[in-house]
Amino acid sequence: MTSATSSFTLPSWAGRLPLALITLVLAVPVLTAGLSGLLAGGGETWRHILATELWSTTLTTLGMLALTGGLILAIAIPAAWLVTMYSFPGRAVFEWLLILPLAAPGYVLAIAYYDLLNISGPVQNALRDATGWGARDYWFPDITSLPGLCFVLAVALYPYVYLTARSAFTTTSICAIDAARTLGARPFSVLWRVALPGARPAIVAGLTLALMEAAADYGAAGFLNVRTLTVGLFRAWSSYGDAAAAARMALILLAIALTLQWVEKLQRGGAGVQATSKRWQSLDRPALSPLKGWLAAGFCALVFALGFGVPIIRLLWIAVETGDHGRNFTGALTTSLLLASAGAAVAFIVGITIALTARRRGWLSWMAKVAASGGYAVPGAVLALGGIVALNTLGLNLAGGLALVVLIWIYAARFTAAGAQPMEAALARAPRSMGDAARALGAAPAIRVWKIDLPVALSGALVAALILFVEILKELPATLMLRPANWDTLAVRAFAYASDERLAAAALPCLLITGAGLLPVILLSWRLSKARPGS
Amino acid sequence: MFRSLKLPPILGSLVCSALMLAACSGPSAPQQQGGNVPENNGFLNIYSARHYDSDQEIYDAFEERTGIRVRARESGAAQLLETMKAEGDASPADVILASDAGTLWRFEDAGLTQEVHSQVLDAAIPPHLRDPDGHWFGLAKRYRTIVYDKSAVDPSEVDEFMDLATDRFDDNICARSSSNIYNLSLMSEIIERYGSEAAADWAEGVVGNFAIDPAGGDTDQIRAVAAGACQVALANHYYWVRLATSGASSDREAADATALSFASAGDGAHVNVTAGAVAAHAPNREHAVAFLEFLASPEGQAMLVSQTKEYPVVAGVPLPEGLMKIPEDLKQSDLSLDVLGRNQVEAQQIYDRAGWP
Numbered sequence: 090m091t092s093a094t095s096s097f098t099l100p101s102w103a104g105r106l107p108l109a110l111i112t113l114v115l116a117v118p119v120l121t122a123g124l125s126g127l128l129a130g131g132g133e134t135w136r137h138i139l140a141t142e143l144w145s146t147t148l149t150t151l152g153m154l155a156l157t158g159g160l161i162l163a164i165a166i167p168a169a170w171l172v173t174m175y176s177f178p179g180r181a182v183f184e185w186l187l188i189l190p191l192a193a194p195g196y197v198l199a200i201a202y203y204d205l206l207n208i209s210g211p212v213q214n215a216l217r218d219a220t221g222w223g224a225r226d227y228w229f230p231d232i233t234s235l236p237g238l239c240f241v242l243a244v245a246l247y248p249y250v251y252l253t254a255r256s257a258f259t260t261t262s263i264c265a266i267d268a269a270r271t272l273g274a275r276p277f278s279v280l281w282r283v284a285l286p287g288a289r290p291a292i293v294a295g296l297t298l299a300l301m302e303a304a305a306d307y308g309a310a311g312f313l314n315v316r317t318l319t320v321g322l323f324r325a326w327s328s329y330g331d332a333a334a335a336a337r338m339a340l341i342l343l344a345i346a347l348t349l350q351w352v353e354k355l356q357r358g359g360a361g362v363q364a365t366s367k368r369w370q371s372l373d374r375p376a377l378s379p380l381k382g383w384l385a386a387g388f389c390a391l392v393f394a395l396g397f398g399v400p401i402i403r404l405l406w407i408a409v410e411t412g413d414h415g416r417n418f419t420g421a422l423t424t425s426l427l428l429a430s431a432g433a434a435v436a437f438i439v440g441i442t443i444a445l446t447a448r449r450r451g452w453l454s455w456m457a458k459v460a461a462s463g464g465y466a467v468p469g470a471v472l473a474l475g476g477i478v479a480l481n482t483l484g485l486n487l488a489g490g491l492a493l494v495v496l497i498w499i500y501a502a503r504f505t506a507a508g509a510q511p512m513e514a515a516l517a518r519a520p521r522s523m524g525d526a527a528r529a530l531g532a533a534p535a536i537r538v539w540k541i542d543l544p545v546a547l548s549g550a551l552v553a554a555l556i557l558f559v560e561i562l563k564e565l566p567a568t569l570m571l572r573p574a575n576w577d578t579l580a581v582r583a584f585a586y587a588s589d590e591r592l593a594a595a596a597l598p599c600l601l602i603t604g605a606g607l608l609p610v611i612l613l614s615w616r617l618s619k620a621r622p623g624s
Numbered sequence: 625m626f627r628s629l630k631l632p633p634i635l636g637s638l639v640c641s642a643l644m645l646a647a648c649s650g651p652s653a654p655q656q657q658g659g660n661v662p663e664n665n666g667f668l669n670i671y672s673a674r675h676y677d678s679d680q681e682i683y684d685a686f687e688e689r690t691g692i693r694v695r696a697r698e699s700g701a702a703q704l705l706e707t708m709k710a711e712g713d714a715s716p717a718d719v720i721l722a723s724d725a726g727t728l729w730r731f732e733d734a735g736l737t738q739e740v741h742s743q744v745l746d747a748a749i750p751p752h753l754r755d756p757d758g759h760w761f762g763l764a765k766r767y768r769t770i771v772y773d774k775s776a777v778d779p780s781e782v783d784e785f786m787d788l789a790t791d792r793f794d795d796n797i798c799a800r801s802s803s804n805i806y807n808l809s810l811m812s813e814i815i816e817r818y819g820s821e822a823a824a825d826w827a828e829g830v831v832g833n834f835a836i837d838p839a840g841g842d843t844d845q846i847r848a849v850a851a852g853a854c855q856v857a858l859a860n861h862y863y864w865v866r867l868a869t870s871g872a873s874s875d876r877e878a879a880d881a882t883a884l885s886f887a888s889a890g891d892g893a894h895v896n897v898t899a900g901a902v903a904a905h906a907p908n909r910e911h912a913v914a915f916l917e918f919l920a921s922p923e924g925q926a927m928l929v930s931q932t933k934e935y936p937v938v939a940g941v942p943l944p945e946g947l948m949k950i951p952e953d954l955k956q957s958d959l960s961l962d963v964l965g966r967n968q969v970e971a972q973q974i975y976d977r978a979g980w981p
Contacts, residue, residue: 134969141976207840209847209878217851224852225835233839314801314839314981324803327702328972330730410872470703477710486714570703574669574695574716585675585698590841590863594677 108446108453111439116460118502119467121482122475123343126336134331138321138338146321147341150304153239153317154345157303158296160243165250166292168392170280173258176374177382183389185614188248190396191556192606194563194580195245196308196587197599201400202241203312204407204592206232238315242306244396246299252552253295253514257288290357291514297353298507301346301466308565312587318342319468332474339471346466350459401603408596418582418598425562425578425605432500432564433508433557439501440508440553444516445542458509465506469567472499476571496571503567504560508553515549516542555613559606579605665691668911671708672721673701674898678931679721685927686918692911701727701805708736708903717903718912720760724805726812728760728899729965737901742913748920748938752958753897762897762961763919764934767861768810769893770885771846776855782885785814785894788856789829797833798845798857802975806842806860809896810889811974812967813959817890820970827978838981843867850878861886862933862947869933869946886950892957896964898934 171177172184190198206212206229213229216222231237269283285292310317318341326335377385443461446454464472476499485491527537565580572578579598586595668686672679675698683694699707701722708715708731720737722728731737732755740758753762770782781787788797800807815823835854845857846864861884868879886893900919902912918924925936930944943949950956 137973137976141973203840207844207848208836208853209844209851214851214874224848231837233837314837316981323702324972327700327805328803328808329969330702330705332702332706473703474706477706481710481712486711566703569699570707572697574697577698581698589675590843 105453107442108457111442112453112457112460114498115439115457115464115502115505117479118472118475118499119343119460119463120475121479122336122467122471123340125333125475125478126338126340128333130331130333130335130337132331132334134325134329134334135337137329138325138334142316142321143338146316146318146338149235149316150318150342150345153235153242153310153315154300154303156236156239157242157246158300160239161247161250161296161299162292164243164392165247165295166254166285168247168389169251169254169258170284171385171389173255174276174284174374175382175385176376177385179386179389180374183386183393185611186393186397187251187389188610188614189393189607190245191248191559191613192610193245193397193400193603194308194565194599195242195302195306196312196565197404197583197603198245198396198400199238199241199309199312200587200592200595200599201403202232202237205399205403206230233313233315235315238310238313238317241309241313242303244392245309246302247392247396249299249302250292250295252511253291254288256514257291258284290517293353293356294510294514297349298465298510300349301462301506304342304345304466305468307468307470322468322471326470336471336474339467342466342468343463346462347459349466350462401600404596404600407593408600410593418579418601421577421579421582421598422601422605424572424576425580425602428496428500428568428572428576428578429558429562429605432497432504432561433554435497436501436505436508436557436561437550437554439505440557441512441543441547441550443505443509444512444549445538458506461502461506461509464502465504467503469499469503469564470570472503473567473570476502490573492571492573493576496567499567499571500561500564503564504557507560508557511549511552511556512547513549515547552613555609558609562602562606664693666693666908666911668692668694668718668908668915669716670694670696670719670721670915671704671717671903672696672698673704673727674698674721674723676932678927682919682924682927685923686915689918690911690914692908692914694915701730705730705734705736709734713905715903715905716907718906718908719915720901720903721898722900723898724809724964725760725762725897725899725961726805726809726965726968728755728901729962730968731901732759732962733965736904738904738906738909740902740913740916742917744917745920750937752960753895753937754899755962756960760899760901761916761920762899762937763916764898764925764928764932765937766896766898766934767886767893768806768889768896769859769861769864770887771849771857771859771864771882772885773849773852773855774881774883779883779885782856782887784888785810785890786818786826787887788833789826793833793856795833795835796855797830798835798848798854799830799838799980800841800845800858801838802980803972806896807858807975807980808968808971809964810858810894811971812964813889813894813957815967815970815974816959816963820974823971824974824978827974827980831978831980846882847878850881865933865947886954888955889957891959892955895957895959895961897937897961898928898932899961 168187172180172187204210208224216227216229217224232241266279266283269279274282305319307319307323310320311323318338322335322338325331325338376382443454443457446457476495480486480495527541532540563580565584568578569581569584572581579602583595583598583602586592586598670683679696683696686692687694701724708717711717720728720731728737737759742758745754745761749761749763753765754760770785770788772779772782781792787793802808811823811827814826818826836848842859842863843866846859846867848854849857864879864882864884867875870876900916902909902916906912919928920938922938922941925938925941926944928934929936933944933947935943935947935950
């Protein structure tokens with residue numbers, strides 16, 4: 090970052106003004122929520138929370154993050170490594186199948202797995218029928234537990250790391266890998282000593298996003314009744330009616346997010362992740378032995394089944410079995426697509442601005458990034474609360490069309506981090522020598538941004554836009570709070586049925602969310618599988 | 625390598641959608657329903673913390689009768705409250721609906737409801753099921769019951785909630801999370817009837833008797849009893865009724881294996897209501913009162929409970945299909961329901977201290 094700062098200088102007002110505005114827009118919901126938490130959140134509810142559950146929920150959250158993170162790495166890195174580096178049966182299919190869980194919201198997976206695995210669910214029923222055991226005669230893993238939640242979150246969120254790891258493995262200098270292979274390094278050693286160090290910044294960036302998402306999750310944790318900070322926050326709000334105390338709990342989430350962000354920045358160091366070689370050619374994928382090949386295929390199949398196949402088939406099954414379909418969903422589908430498109434467009438523009446300035450603008454750029462991360466780690470409901478507090482302060486009321494504007498604003502504040510990341514990663518991997526060459530050729534700074542940085546950032550743009558679209562499609566709490574009358578989304582309908590314990594009726598909107606997200610995700614997979622430079 | 629200078633098509637479509645969205649300013653027009661919609665006689669904005677498909681049918685019926693167009697916003701109760709506070713006196717809300725009396729007490733406490741004096745409502749709804757000052761009106765009744773395994777438990781063992789704290793049910797209770805509003809309301813009545821200390825003892829006793837950690841909803845607790853994981857569970861009556869009338873045979877089997885006890889929470893069966901109120905700044909106050917009166921009419925009552933399987937509050941309205949009659953000699957609590965709201969915070973505190981997740 091330091092060397093780039095000296096080599097690139099835009100006129101200061103031109104570069105800083107949009108960025109300052111963006112920082113403000115992103116930070117306002119988090120800050121107003123945080124401030125109202127600090128100023129008004131210290132009452133009786135807070136003292137009770139402090140005395141009874143603050144430490145345990147914080148520890149639960151940290152434990153959840155550690156275990157979920159570990160599971161995500163254990164799933165995503167081998168999967169990404171196998172499909173990038175080796176030939177085995179089904180490799181080309183798995184390469185994109187493994188991204189599909191991105192389309193299924195965590196709360197949908199939680200509903201499906203709970204239904205499947207709880208004591209009166211089909212799995213345990215079948216077990217009892219087969220063995221003649223009673224309900225208390227055997228031990229069975231409990232999905233409504235911390236490990237259960239971590240499992241659900243890991244299979245829902247691993248695509249973040251799978252995506253970043255895969256693209257990092259793909260673009261890591263082939264020279265280094267070839268050299269290591271030529272020198273006789275064993276495959277594991279190539280992964281451990283060459284590829285992982287090169288891909289580490291990208292992997293950690295993906296993991297950071299996944300963990301911030303996990304920290305802010307309410308749907309899955311609430312459904313599985315694991316007392317994370319976010320669940321405690323919603324309890325403070327709904328049981329105690331104390332929104333300010335809830336906002337104060339959100340400050341801890343914010344601190345966790347900033348720590349994650351700081352660690353991510355720290356481990357990236359000054360070195361950058363740029364490719365050291367421009368020799369981006371296709372890599373030979375050695376074929377695995379038949380046994381190893383089938384093991385690799387089995388592993389990929391298992392990951393896909395757990396993250397997508399099993400829960401989605403279960404939902405289809407419930408929807409068909411009981412015939413309880415709820416009402417027509419076309420209106421909700423249209424609303425979902427419209428809001429997700431609009432939110433994604435705004436967040437995309439904000440995200441690309443951050444990405445383009447990430448290496449250039451010093452502290453202001455970092456502030457923008459921190460503001461985006463803060464929003465990403467805080468539940469949507471808290472941001473929505475911050476948004477309406479801010480509106481009130483301005484003397485405005487949340488009514489009519491303004492509610493839509495606020496909703497789109499909150500989407501941007503919540504998800505920009507997820508959109509900026511792939512574009513930043515694309516920029517970070519491009520050799521800095523190109524910028525230097527342009528400078529040597531006398532290109533003006535603005536031209537360099539337009540002609541070099543923007544195209545590079547856009548190579549990560551499809552991923553960014555699709556992630557934003559899918560994330561907003563899945564968003565529930567902010568939509569629930571801010572949408573105007575008659576603007577129900579699919580997620581809102583699914584929530585309504587699930588909270589009325591009509592899982593069968595909830596299954597259909599859940600499937601539609603997944604289906605609507607699936608198309609972009611397939612597009613994304615297709616695009617990525619063709620993205621191998623040189624091939 | 626920088627070939628993707630052109631915006632990918634998806635981005636173009638995203639921008640188009642954003643523009644489309646910007647073009648349609650303000651909330652969309654209410655969905656046109658089939659049939660004869662009379663000419664527009666104005667609007668009614670409903671803020672609802674209920675989530676039933678049948679509610680849409682009620683709105684449609686009201687539109688058809690009156691020509692008043694209904695716009696509904698459904699959300700979680702706590703979030704709806706913050707939204708309304710934020711909207712202040714510009715709030716478009718006319719009617720607030722919630723599936724719990726305690727929730728409406730919160731709206732009243734925040735100054736978001738107004739007094740309504742309607743002879744129709746006062747005549748139709750029993751006094752203990754509505755606010756004395758007319759801030760809210762109970763419209764449908766529900767009972768929190770003890771569901772028990774017919775093969776293992778005698779009905780006499782579960783005729784009071786206090787029974788659940790005894791050693792008889794050690795390792796035999798299933799219940800959902802304590803932050804669920806139905807459990808909070810039950811505890812609120814127990815606090816009122818027995819006092820805080822006894823209520824805390826009860827919570828500790830019940831927690832000590834849990835067979836499995838609380839999770840899932842009421843329906844899951846009933847299924848767990850049927851599967852033999854525990855002998856008794858807490859559940860609202862209508863979840864059991866829905867299982868008994870479900871299209872899936874496994875659901876009906878779960879209901880067959882279990883039975884309901886309309887247990888006493890100190891002085892009769894624990895009652896809660898779906899309730900409605902007129903918003904403090906209702907722009908269409910008359911429409912709001914008309915809507916509540918419609919809900920208290922025989923037609924509105926029948927529609928309100930047809931899918932939810934709650935009990936009508938108005939005498940003489942036939943029960944929805946599949947719902948059993950309440951035993952005639954059943955003593956029902958006549959607790960003033962604003963207590964459920966007043967005691968809610970203490971209820972959660974007691975549960976928290978007892979370690980009920």
